[in-house]
Amino acid sequence: QVQLVESGGGLVQAGGSLRLSCAASGLTLSMYAMGWFRQAPGKEREFQAVISRGGTRTSYVDSVKGRFTISRDNAKNTVYLQMTSLKPEDEAVYYCAADPIYDPRRWGAGNDMDYWGKGTLVTVSS
DSSP states (O other): OOEEEEEOOEEEETTOOEEEEEEEESSOGGGSEEEEEEEOTTSOOEEEEEEOTTSSOEEEOGGGTTTEEEEEEGGGTEEEEEEOSOOGGGOEEEEEEEESOOOHHHHHHOSOOSEEOOOEEEEEEO
8 A cells, every 4th residue: 555644844934944755655766756745725636746756856836946856765665845035925735746657747737646755734823
């Protein structure tokens, strides 16, 4: 049974940083591109970042470029999202996802990734 479990969310002041983790089990992480999405209250789920299987390629939504960094440690079956310079508009539930294909346009649509986590809440106070 495949599980993706996010952690690291919490309350942070605007301008602060958080690192989210996504621990994967039941799959061979190196066979999957991994990505992060978020969903704010009343809004649709939105793609944030994706990283290729080997970690050599990444892609980000424009609003987080330069502030968020996605990385992975296949040996630890874990993917990370380092978030800096957080803004109140970054407040959302953050989800990780796994899919065999690294195609930023497909991830940008975000409709049919193979596996999803249940999310971790990030709250940003102004």
